[in-house]
Amino acid sequence: MKDIFDQVQFANFSLKSRIIRTGGWERETEDGGFIKPSVFDRYENISKSGVGLIVSEMFALDPKDRFYHYCANMNYKGFIKDYKQITEIAHKNEVPILGQLAFFFYDDGVNQKAEPNDLTVEGIRKLQAEIVIAAKKFSFAGFDGIQINMAHNFYLARFINPYFNQRTDDYGGNTENRVRVVVEIIKLIKKMLGCHVSFRINAVDGRKGGMTLDESFEIAKIFAKNGADSVQITARTISFNFGEDGGHAFLSYANRLVNELDIPIILGGTLRDMKTMNEILNTTNIGFFSLVKPFVAQADFLSEWKEKGDGVxxxxxxxxxxxKKESKCFQFD
Ligand SMILES: Cc1cc2nc3c(=O)[nH]c(=O)nc-3n(C[C@H](O)[C@H](O)[C@H](O)COP(=O)(O)O)c2cc1C
Ligand code: SF4
Incomplete structure (x- = not known):
């Protein structure tokens, strides 16, 4: 029988469990932008709890970005010092940690909000260079790799989506062209840094003319073929209400991906209890789960689940x- 606390291999990482802590608005700072002790304490509690892998809260590229004030910042003078401490906390507890990059707007140097159709090829090169530099900064700060968020409604989600991308050059049109911008980034990061490159993708866009489930599947395959190391599945909004038979919204899609791709696939969203996850583990080929709110509600809940062999x-x-864009629980903190 498989169990969420199995020790398992996840691409190049050996994990203590199948649980991945994702995201969280942890932009709690003191004067000068340095992160508050409460953030270090939270990472300590999460890392010690039995989590397998941590994906950081999102970092945006640009101070003018939509969620910049709520998310983590890699542009202040304390970034390396602070995040070296965060990554050391994770590593001390034998937990690998990825830095997540997500941005809503893109400033190509001419237009602060250049939409995918507006970007010149020089703009695309600037964007790609900035993402590679972000991966390098994560690496300097001790992160084990990068997760590129091209899900929800973030910039890269719009770039790869036919609803938004009507470019007529090599970066628009068919699926292969629309994802070229990302494929080139994956190849560059793998060649220059060799670190783990994960990506977060929508299972489906949901808008008429938007990315379909089948196209999302094709895109995941293209990324895996070109060097991506793991995939985390989500959807455009965080209300996951399109599951079949009352089951998890992305279950059959995730299982289909697991069966066809040989990189780890992470199922996430609305997972709240150990029994359900163990049932999924033992009735499908899905092997990894991501959770956010359970960690916000109680950073170290996994220790209790592990001890009891059960938990909600x-x-x-x-x-x-x-x-409210905080990593604080409004019911229990
Ligand atoms: C407080 C909070 C912060 C979040 N921050 C991020 C983030 O930084 N990056 C991200 O990809 N998703 C973020 N999300 C969305 C989650 O990754 C996830 O898709 C959603 O919460 C559903 O998962 P859950 O039911 O396990 O919470 C956040 C969600 C919450 C509640
Ligand atoms: S109880 Fe509410 S505030 Fe607390 S973690 Fe859950 S959703 Fe967030």
Whole structure:
């Protein structure tokens, strides 16, 4: 029988469990932009709890970006010092950690909000260079790799989506062209840094003319073929209400990916109890789960689950942490 606390291989990492802690608005700072002790304490509690892998909260590229004030910052003078400490906390507890990059707008140097159709090829090169530099900064700070968020409604999600991308050059049109911008980034990071490159992708866009489930599947395959190391699945909004038979919204899609790709696939969203995850583990080929709100509700809940062999998150699903853009639980903190 498989169990969420199995020790497993995840691409180049050996994990202590199949649970991945994702995201969280952890931009809690003091004067000068340095992160507050509470963030270090949270990482300590999460790392010690039995988590397998941590994906950081999102870092945006540009101070003018939509969520910049809520998300983590790699452009202040304390970035390396602070995040070296964060990554050391994870590593001390034998937990690998990826830095997540996500941005909503892109400033190509001419237009602060250059949409995918507006970007010149020089603009694309600038974008690619900035993402490679971000990966390098993560690496300097001790992160084990980068997760590029091209899900939800972020810039790269729009770039790869036919609803937004009507370019007529090599970066638009068919699927292969629309994802070229990302494929080139993956190849560059792998060649220059060799670190783990994960990506977060929508299972489906949901808009008429937007990316379909089948196209999302094709895109994941293209990324894997070109060197990506893992995939985390989500959807455009965080209300996951299109599951079949009351099951998890992305279950069959994720299982299909697992069966066809030989890189780890992470299923996530609305997972709240150990029994359900163990059932999924033992009835499908899915091997990894990502959770956010359960960690916001109680950073070290996994230690209790491991000890008891069972458990349900105390998260009540009020969504205040997300709405108020804080990593604080409004029911229990
Ligand atoms: C407080 C909070 C912060 C989040 N921050 C991020 C983030 O930085 N990056 C990201 O990809 N998703 C972020 N999300 C979305 C989650 O990754 C996830 O898709 C969503 O919360 C559903 O998962 P859950 O049911 O396990 O919470 C955040 C969600 C919450 C509640
Ligand atoms: S604030 Fe609400 S949704 Fe967020 S962790 Fe707490 S109970 Fe869950």
């Amino acid at each position: 998150s105390r998260c009540k699903g009020c969504n205040n942490c997300y709405a």
